Every structure is written in structure tokens, then in C-alpha cells.
Amino acid sequence: MIEYDSKDSIASSDFYAVVNTEECTGCETCLERCHFDALTMKNDVCQVDISHCYGCGLCITECPTEALSLVQKSEEELTAPPLDDIEWRERRIKARMN
Ligand code: SF4
């Protein structure tokens, strides 16, 4: 998905990471954990690019100060699970065409 800039073409998440900037010590551990290039540093504080975050939670488990957490998207942004395999495939096709 990252290689072809095709977000949500296989799966999507209803969550994304947020940073408590008061708790972030700038250790950059989370940058190594994120496989989606969603994290950067600005003025020694971690920042999340929500458009690249898949809500996997990998960054959160290693943050030494518990500055990271997952929050659920708003009601309007939530994605209902596909009804069956056919709908899942149709969604993948649409996502790849975007
Ligand atoms: S792992 Fe936690 S403390 Fe370290 S840079 Fe990331 S958010 Fe900040």
C-alpha cells in the first residue's frame, strides 16, 4: 500500500495514533517502529501524519513515556466491515482505482 501510494486498498483502520506532546521526550523509538512513514520529528517532538497512519499500534507499544495512544475516527469516518467476500473485493478494486 505504501509502495504504490494506495492507502486502504487492502485494509483500513478506524483508529489513528496521537501524540501527547507534553509527554514526548523525542527519543525517536516510534519512528523505527512505524512501517508506514506516518511519524516525523519537529522540534524534538513526534508528529503523526494521519493520512499515512494505519492505526496498527506498533509505535504505541514501545513508547517509553506512553506519549502515544490510539483514538477512534469520528462517526462519519468509520468504515463498516464488508458484508461478504464479494463486497470486500469490490472495495479493493475501487481503492486501487483512486
Ligand atoms: S517513542 Fe514516545 S517519547 Fe519517543 S519520540 Fe515517539 S512519542 Fe516521543
Ligand code: SF4
Ligand atoms: S499506529 Fe501504526 S501506522 Fe500509525 S503511526 Fe503508529 S506505527 Fe505508524
